[in-house]
Amino acid sequence: MDDILERFLRGERRALARVISRVENQTPEGREYVRALFPRSGRAHTIGVTGGAGSGKSTLTGALAAEYRRRGRTVGIVAVDPSSPFTQGAILGDRIRMQDLALDEGVYVRSMASRGALGGLAPTIDDVVAVMDAFGFDYVLIETVGAGQDEVEIAGTALTTILVNNPGTGDDIQAMKAGIIEIADILVVNKADHPGADVLVSQLQALLALAPAGSRRPPILKTTAIRGEGFGALADAVAEHRAYLESSGGLAEQRAQDARHQVLSIARAILLEQIRAATPAEELEALVLRVASRELDPHSAAELLAAAVRR
Numbered sequence: 001m002d003d004i005l006e007r008f009l010r011g012e013r014r015a016l017a018r019v020i021s022r023v024e025n026q027t028p029e030g031r032e033y034v035r036a037l038f039p040r041s042g043r044a045h046t047i048g049v050t051g052g053a054g055s056g057k058s059t060l061t062g063a064l065a066a067e068y069r070r071r072g073r074t075v076g077i078v079a080v081d082p083s084s085p086f087t088q089g090a091i092l093g094d095r096i097r098m099q100d101l102a103l104d105e106g107v108y109v110r111s112m113a114s115r116g117a118l119g120g121l122a123p124t125i126d127d128v129v130a131v132m133d134a135f136g137f138d139y140v141l142i143e144t145v146g147a148g149q150d151e152v153e154i155a156g157t158a159l160t161t162i163l164v165n166n167p168g169t170g171d172d173i174q175a176m177k178a179g180i181i182e183i184a185d186i187l188v189v190n191k192a193d194h195p196g197a198d199v200l201v202s203q204l205q206a207l208l209a210l211a212p213a214g215s216r217r218p219p220i221l222k223t224t225a226i227r228g229e230g231f232g233a234l235a236d237a238v239a240e241h242r243a244y245l246e247s248s249g250g251l252a253e254q255r256a257q258d259a260r261h262q263v264l265s266i267a268r269a270i271l272l273e274q275i276r277a278a279t280p281a282e283e284l285e286a287l288v289l290r291v292a293s294r295e296l297d298p299h300s301a302a303e304l305l306a307a308a309v310r311r
């Protein structure tokens, strides 16, 4: 065991930062760290915060973290978004409290790019979350912008997924159409200081009423993240969701599902890497152009790539 890992296990934040960097860069060392630390993970309550761009995810994440600190709990935050204000140091609407959070030993914030080298949500996000979990944070909050597949993937990473909506944007209706609501364990109407919050709550209630009988109805909560309003209730709803998972047997099921998802996505990345290694870029490009010109069908082209790996 090297020095960094030892210091990590003693709870040194600088060692945590080093470990995360190596994990994020997918170095062989990073992989060893994940291997060593993974057995220590699984204790934190992981919470995904997703929703439309600008819906207040970062502000809400900061305010929820502040609520947990008030309750004496520690929090790791992973912001999966290069444009996240976390990087610019503006977590909360209230500057003073933001500073408190930044200086607080019980909170650790890490921003990372949303895309891996091979495209798609980087498998390293799961690894970074596991590392923070192993470090001993009670909660690990994961912010990701809801722009396509990411929110579905994040639901695989987090035990509890919070979907952030805003009044008066019409985004919520879009979200329903995309089926995003199905991944939400808790629905939040943020910017409740804006008009139309209650209307949106009613609309969401009406939509949830269409869910199959017997399925769990996610609670709908109003927050005003810039003022830190509604976070006692939100933290309670998160705890209730965890209790529900534990009592319904859903926790074990979800952990198995997460593990399946992670293993398969890493295996997919490994295979894709092997395909790239077995076929030079210009050959791959030529093959792709043959498909584009309808000379070759995509299945046959993919078979050729797979055959190159087998050789």
Ligand SMILES: Nc1nc2c(ncn2[C@@H]2O[C@H](COP(=O)(O)OP(=O)(O)OP(=O)(O)O)[C@@H](O)[C@H]2O)c(=O)[nH]1
Pocket (backbone or CB within 6 Å): 052, 053, 054, 055, 056, 057, 058, 059, 060, 081, 083, 084, 085, 093, 145, 190, 191, 192, 193, 194, 223, 224, 225, 226, 227
């Ligand atoms: N009025 C009001 N504004 C809010 C509230 N929460 C966040 N905002 C503002 O909304 C804007 C976006 O907030 P962010 O927290 O950066 O939103 P985000 O969803 O993280 O944004 P991206 O990560 O860029 O997608 C900021 O100007 C916030 O101050 C709220 O409850 N009420």
Ligand SMILES: [Mg+2]
Pocket (backbone or CB within 6 Å): 057, 058, 059, 081, 083, 084, 085, 086, 143
């Ligand atoms: Mg953000």
